[in-house]
Amino acid sequence: MQAFAQSPVLFRALLILALLLACLASLNLGAFDISPDAWITPDSDAGRVLYQLRLPRLLLTLFAGALLGATGAAAQALFRNPLADPSLIGVSAGSALAVVSLMVLAGGWLRLHGIDLLAMPLAAFGGGLAATLLVMRLARTLSGVSVTTLLLTGMAVNAIASAGIGMLKYLADGVSLRQASFWLLGNLAVEGWLPVLVLMTIAFPVLMLLAREGRELNVLLLGVSQAQLLGVDVESLQRRLVLLCALGVGAVVAFGGLIGFVGLIVPHLVRLLCGPDNRYLLPHSALLGALFLVVADLLSRLLVAPAQLPIGILTALVGGPFFLLILLSRLNAGARHA
Amino acid sequence: MLEARQLSYGHGDARHLAPFDLTLAGGELSVVLGPNGAGKSTLLGLLSGLLRPAAGEVKLLGQPLQRYDLRQRAQHLAVLLQQQPLDFAFSVREVIAMGGYPLNLSAPEQDARIAQLAQALDLDALLARSYLTLSGGEAQRVQLARVLAQRGREPSVILLDEPLAALDLRHQHQALELLKTLVAQGYAVLCVLHDLNLAAHYADRVLLLRDGQLAYQGTVDAVMQAERLSALFEVQIERHRCDDGRPLFISRGRGDAVCG
Helix, strand or coil, X not given: CCCCCCXXXXXXXXXXXXXXXXXXXXXXXXXXXXXXXXXXXXCCHHHHHHHHHHHHHHHHXXXXXXXXXXXXXXXXHHCCCCCCCCCCCCHHHHHHHXXXXXXXXXXXXXXXXXXXXXXXXXXXXXXXXXXHHHHHHHHEECCEECHHHHHHHHHHHHHHHHHHHHHHHHHCCHHHHHHHHHHHCCCCCCCCCHHHHHHHHHHHHHHHHHHCCHHHHHHHCXXXXXXXXXXXXXXXXXXXXXXXXXXXXXXXXXXXXXXCCHHHHHHHHHHHHHCCXXXXXXXXXXXXXXXXXXXXXXXXXXXXXXXXXXXXXXXXXXXXXXXXXXXXXXXXXXXXXX | CEEEEEEEECCCCCCCEEEEEEEECCCEEEEEECCCCCCHHHHHHHHHCCCCCCEEEEEECCEEHHHCCHXXXXXXXXXXXXXXXXXXXXXXXXXXXXXXXXXXXXXXXXXXXXXXXXXXXXXXXXXXXXXXXXXHHHHHHHHHHHHHHCCCCCCCEEEECCCCCCCCHHHHHHHHHHHXXXXXXXXXXXXXXXXXXXXXXXXXXXXXXXXXXXXXXXXXXXHXXXXXXXXXXXXXXXXXXXXXXXXXXEECCCCCCCCC
């Protein structure tokens, strides 16, 4: 396959074009009809829907998708394993546990003091970082990270985080319980611009810094020792990747809840179409991640309009079977090689 | 080019290596022989700087190994470890090109290296293939090509742990002939082999490892004696002479074994 392996620039141009079209569709379609006049009348009803709801939601979705796509690709290089999606290996769950803890135990206090928008991403970052370090420590063997150990460790971390979240929900009052439950299903609805600005402030440096690591990540895939012998400071590279992934995933979880499988599906598709070279994989995964999430968000608003389907349900509906397909194809390939 | 002085590893554990001196000179192909578990990979780990020695030091081009930053070191020291899985569908060309990572080669220089190595190791037809579809021997040749693509512009040091693993006879000779070409250009090459005849045919110097000790080092004639090898590998080994005067080793199996 790898139809665009020889022409990554063309692939990038097509992704950008598709993303622009998806953005236009996302702004114009929905439960509320937006006429062209709305663009020049921000004080009209349609203008307010456009400028206070749809545009910030679109940007939030766009950057969340880009972060999920790029951090998925980076996590797979870090673990040298194409199945290492942050949601599968427990990074998202670690972030979620930290955020739900904050919501249930101190949500009212944080809102009262107006620092919830800052505290949530910080907590999500801390939770994601703890989960990543735990998985890395437990799943690493002498010869690298095995798929089985990685997925089993992820399962254990997910189970622990789920138990913690269940306990917190049991303790929560009605308001916090509804807020936490809805948030956990994945929700990119947003009012106003502040969350978008915070997410963008995190997303820009994370995406830029990840994109710079492409060559080192390629070499890292040869194995930790071999990468060292090729001149890569592996420990420092791993530290940077863990921090950037936890920061990126944490930011998305803080503002969008649990949106699973994007980090698995997107880099996988990019590799199929354009090859595994991380110099291209990282920026392309960011673009395709953004496209994927913008389309998923549009569908979540249109499928049951005027209600909205939580986006996490939609990505899991696509991602679950996709994950099974990858597993089956790997099993078949393993059987052929045996 | 590479000097080890009173180098040792471990303290009586499974990967123990007793203190030894070793010099790898440019223009020499050194072959390490020894049974499984004798410490061959540990020796390479120490010489390459991957393992921290218990005592002693390694000098690369006259400078202690730890004084180099990783990238500089990689410009003068190319190392092939025993194979590790690569789970991503890079093309063969891309994998070989990764060898150029520390060298800042221009694109034409890189292409020329890949073309030369592909031709020498019979990889021309495989360059566009996905690494995941290769057989064990093909993958091994690609990894060898990658390491040789990392060799410095000026003659430098190349360490290879079982570079012939899974290679068929023709490709074994092809790989060793390529190494001899590099040796003739002034590179210092050290490789771990298991085939006594290949070692005797191609080596300028032989190192025998036994139970974590560098027991013997010297020329083929001085080191590869039948009785010594028989005792080392615990099989009966006879040494004969070919028409061209080179030694030929035949193993008769274990003395006490019953053959059908």
